[in-house]
Amino acid sequence: INGFGFSFAEMHWPITRPDEPTAHWSFLYTLYLAAVYWVCGVTPLAARLLQAVIAGVLHPWLAYRLGRRIFGPVAGLWAAIITAGYLYFIYYAGALMTETFYIIGILWCLDLALSIGQSETGGSPRHWIMLGLALGITLLLRQVFMLFTPFLFGWLLWQIKPHGARGWRRIVQNVAVCGLVVACLILPWTVRNYLAFGKFVPLNTNSGYAFFWGNHPIYGTSFPGVLPDDGPTYQELIPGELWTLNEAELDSALLQRGIGFVRADPQRYVLLSLSRLREYFKFWPSADSGLFSNIARVGSFGLLLPLLLWGMALCIWRIFWRPMDRSINRSGLLLITLFAAVYTGVHLLTWTLVRYRLPVDTIFVLFAAYALASYAPSSYALASGLRRNGDLAP
Incomplete structure (x- = not known):
């Protein structure tokens, strides 16, 4: 707001020096806070309230849309209800962190992908432009979503199944349009980073820090989530000879050190990654x-877990033991399962905290909603109401 750009007035996490450029944090979320503070003054409560209102509307609505596309409208309603009452989502809706907007962005991307995949024509250019916009915004919130995008486009290609030269030309054109929109959102920050650091940095400078800290030999084969207070700090783990590097150079150097940890002892890395399951779930x-x-924790994921497992078991049963049952959108189920698996795998291999699981919780909610829609007595009342309104085929 005062013209200092993306920098801090004093030493800041992780080891960003005063008045030096940083790309460690989400550019888009920082701009959101700056815009709110510019309008309302530096009042964190205003940013919290606005974010909570946006999340309170969009998050359940998108959960409903995904649930409806994959499991039907009754499951969609249950997904919205669970989302609205999920304690973790309620807490982070007002936290000044990227989690809430990032989750909304992911749901938006998945919803648009399902819309394109279910279209007989493979989606209009408008749909692909919207997908590019959703992808770009989501990546600006958390660049880790970039690791899932190849799987997303692979699913779209498999789902659309272009035929002949004309079909392939159409899909290539649409993907190019989508990519162009993403590039228009990302490239300005890539240029900014090159001017700031003299180094190619597509978006943020945090992947190297995460991989280095998440796989440091100090953990042995058991990942604790957060370093204990009676041990070295995260900053103290960084070798002293690297402290003179700028933020982008340090991020690259730490990534190489982290890869070195893995190469030096692959068995330890495998065991350490497996140990992260405990913290993640x-x-x-x-x-x-x-x-x-x-x-x-207990009132959200603890209560969700039995319904989640129930819903997953129902999906497996209906797919393998009732192959003619078409009550589930199987291609949509594949997409959300693919996202949950890839996203979980990324964090098991790098760095894990409970809050990093929240995007996957939005997928778990859909399975829990399916379980309730299939057997909960109140679902019959919901189904009857939807039939009367014409939203559910008899």
Whole structure:
């Protein structure tokens, strides 16, 4: 707001020096905060309230759309209801972090992909432009989503199944349009980073830090989530000879060090990655967490887990034991399962915290909603109401 760009007035996490450029944080979310502060003054409460209102409307609505596309309208309603009451989502809706907008962006991308994939024509140029916009915005919030985009486009190609030269030409043109929109959103920040650091950095300078810290030998074969207070800090783990590098150079150097850890002891890396399952899927209270964190953990994922497993079991049963049952959109189910698997794998191989699982929780909600839609007595009342409104075929 005061013209200092993307920098800090004092030493800041991770080791960004005062008045030096940074690309560690989401550019888009920073601009959101700056815009709110410019209009309302530096009032974090205003940013929290606006974000909570946006999330309160868009998050359940998108959950409904995905649930309806894959499992039907009753499951869509249950997905919206669960999303609206999920304690983790409620907490992060007002937290000044990228999580909430990022989750909304992911759901938007998946919803548009399903819309394109289910279209007989493979989607109009408008749909592909919207997908490019959704992808660009989501990447500007968290660049880690870039690792899923090849799988997303692979699914689209498999789903559309272009035939002949004309079909392939059409899909290539649409993908090019989508990519052009993404490039228009990303390239300005790539140019900015080159001017700031003298180095090619597509978006953010945080992947190297995460891989280095997440796979440091200090953990052995057991990942604790967060370093204990009685041990070295994250900054102290960074070799002293690297502290003179700028942020982009340091990010690259740390990534190489992290890869070196893996090469030096691949077996330890495998065991360490497997140990992250415990932290990633934690649903029980912990002595290291505060009261509210424990309540949120047990009251959200702890309650969701039985319904999630039930919904997954139903999907497996209907796909393999009732192959003629078409109540499930199987290609859509493949897409959301692919996202959950890829995103989980990325964090098991790098760095894991419970909040990094939240985008996958939005997918888990859909399975839980399917379980409720299939057997919960109240689902019959919902189905009857939808039939009366013409939203559900008899």
